[in-house]
Amino acid sequence: MSKQQIYHALKIDKDICYGCTHCMNVCPTDAIRINDGIARILKKRCIDCGECLKVCPVDAIYVEQDDLDNIFDYEYRVALVPAVFTGQFPTSITEEEVFSMMKELGFTHVFQAEFMVDMLNELIDDQMEMNEDKPLISTFCPSVVRLIQVKFPSLIDNIASVKPPVDASAAFYRKLLQNQGVPDKQIGIFYVTPCAAKIAAVKGIDDEYAAINGVINMMYLYNKLYTKIKNNKDSERELPVLPHLSSKSIQWSITRGEADNMKGRCLAVDEIHNVIEFLERLENDEIPKVDYLELRACDQGCAGGVLLHGNRFLTVDRMKRRAKQLESETGDINWKEHKEIIEDKDLFISKVNPLPAMSLDQDFAEALKKMERIRNLMCYLPGIDCGACGSPSCQALAEDIVQRKANLSNCVFLQRMMEKSKKLSSEHAIRIIERTWGKDRLDKDCKKIGAKNEGM
Amino acid sequence: MEFVYEVEGGNFTKAGNASSAVKKTMKQLNVDPKIVKRTVVALYEAEVNIVAHAYGGVITVNVNAEHIHIVLDDNGPGIPDIDLAMQEGFSTASSKVREMGFGAGMGLPNIKKNVDELKVSSEVDKGTRVEMKTYLKNQ
Known part of the structure; x- marks a missing residue:
């Protein structure tokens, strides 16, 4: 059986995107994650509505079009x-x-x-x-x-x-x-x-x-x-x-x-x-x-x-x-x-097929296990939905963790708790943040949007 | 796995919250869309019943590989004659409730139509318990 390929017109310009989370927060299907300081679109979930493009402050999202x-x-x-x-x-x-x-x-x-x-x-x-x-x-x-x-x-x-x-x-x-x-x-x-x-x-x-x-x-x-x-x-x-x-x-x-x-x-x-x-x-x-x-x-x-x-x-x-x-x-x-x-x-169109993208696993028993783990993880996550982990909400992070796409230590609040109980060193915590938000992200940079030398 | 939701009597704005949450769960569990739809339609109907008739209630949902089992317990007037309540068109809803588009007397019959097993028990002036079960594997 051939796997159904879904074409998407929305693309992210990796050179322009600076991982600001605006797009991740407005996406109606939770289809965006931030990794290495850059937004990434999950193809299975994207519906090409363009909300991300509308909200991007630096025009990093573009549509692939014909010349x-x-x-x-x-x-x-x-x-x-x-x-x-x-x-x-x-x-x-x-x-x-x-x-x-x-x-x-x-x-x-x-x-x-x-x-x-x-x-x-x-x-x-x-x-x-x-x-x-x-x-x-x-x-x-x-x-x-x-x-x-x-x-x-x-x-x-x-x-x-x-x-x-x-x-x-x-x-x-x-x-x-x-x-x-x-x-x-x-x-x-x-x-x-x-x-x-x-x-x-x-x-x-x-x-x-x-x-x-x-x-x-x-x-x-x-x-x-x-x-x-x-x-x-x-x-x-x-x-x-x-x-x-x-x-x-x-x-x-x-x-x-x-x-x-x-x-x-x-x-x-x-x-x-x-x-x-x-x-x-x-x-x-x-x-x-x-x-x-x-x-x-x-x-x-x-x-x-x-x-x-x-x-x-x-x-x-x-x-x-x-x-x-x-x-x-x-x-x-x-x-x-x-x-x-x-x-x-x-x-008339030919039949429209379902392409469900919200399920945790194809296998019901496996999905049930994952859901149990998610509910357990939600006991620990702060419920602030700040997006600082690179996922749009605590719930989304918990899902990403059980899908092995993220770790609990991606949560900046849990990092604090881990540092307090000496399970994580500060150097390690910074490395985790850099993995999500890109290297040198926390360095001083006066050319950032809103900073004193913006656009220079 | 168990999920518990509280339902507030008389608050129609929130009626449907539990149904929506259960629906999201079932979709994540990759349950056949047709079964999701049937279950949610039945649950919504039962949830609205609590809002319309009772002072409040609790919905307990149990999901396992075989079935989804939902129990709705309410504190309320109870149903004096369950057989009568199961008849299409029978309703005790106040005119205020009917004006909002509810209370057409299709509640319990509609639930029965959409689930595999339905059990209703009630004590007058105490409350009602509605139990419904739907098998997740196609039979």
Whole structure:
């Protein structure tokens, strides 16, 4: 049996990270430890939500992305752009203008990631009527899907089987080009992503029908485009002809985008810690009957994505205004007539498998033994959750100890007790701290953040 | 291994704390997610019963390789007619409790549905003991 490899987009730059514990403390799945003065991500637990990236004070956490030059591996270079991307530009700049400038960067085609929203909306409504596992949980946010796999495996059957709009729109556009006679090999579809989770989802996919070839960091692209806009304002461009999306489609990725448009009783929860709290309750059957759950890892939905420039509330406001403008516009090209090229495999995901990462051992008896040891260890640990041992909490340290990944002497308070009872020399204690926090960590250094020579 | 949780009568804000703790434990023990779900649904129901009807109680959970055994002891009014309480739809909950979405009379029947063995004993004006057992190996 092959071991399932999980791809992650979040990486730590070992040269920049100085082990400050901010990321370790916010990680919703306890997936970060500090060792040798550097943060380390436990792959089995990471759900690519990006909380660590948001909180890092020195930008040591980055997302692994495709180089923009990769698009030139293909003759037909399609940028798949979500509405939050255009939502970052002032409303005076139209979607067509943004897209036309993207062509100057080398893309041959630009298409909207939310194109398929209306069709998917209908499919989800149908599924909601048929499905017995209530509530149905949206597949929209890849980080939430990963969260359920890792932490809430009993809710796997609640996940809807309708694809997220990005994937369905990519599949649609690929078919459209193929129908125009373009060989599949020459088509490169690149999604402009607002988050790390989508990168992980695209790269980690083993689906042979995966329609997306690569992922471009939205922040990188925004900076490139905005510089262009600032520098050649007046030049005349040929504007691309795009399908006019419904105002619903434009707002789909922001909070309540789905919930406000589904039939039945729908709830929207955003921000990863809120989502976890809600899923805990759902698992206990504490939630009264709900038909559909829109769950998003980021506050304000995709407008709060880690790779977005600017303030998420302003982005939401601009997207709403753009959507309003569209309501009065007509002249829709009938792209829907291509509906027949869509097949089921373009619209539905394959089964989602549980990837439980919270268990102490595969073997029940062994897990029971470990849990007994943890409970015993907790009698000695101080319960301060200071993180000075390199694990996020006393509980996490106890777990790491029984998994042979840490020692009781990693706890700075227990070190004191050991020194007092002469079980540990001060030199040894310092060596232990250096193992966790790096050598020379306790030496005077005035270039530290907040110190008098910071940044010099 | 034994876990003990105290339950406060009338405090609906905290109802579910014991269930969540037991759930976390079962996940760490790598118990089949479907069994975790069934057990937690039953336990939550029973926990809320104590909060809704009794002055307080204690939940004792025992886990071994074979089964999970949960005993809920409460100080409360007791159940005069257990057979009646086991019927779906039967409820003595006050209107205040019903307004909060509890007390639909599905409590004990729902517990029975979700565990392998259920034993209820009660003494009027003293309290109630609910014992439930679920086997961890797929039978």
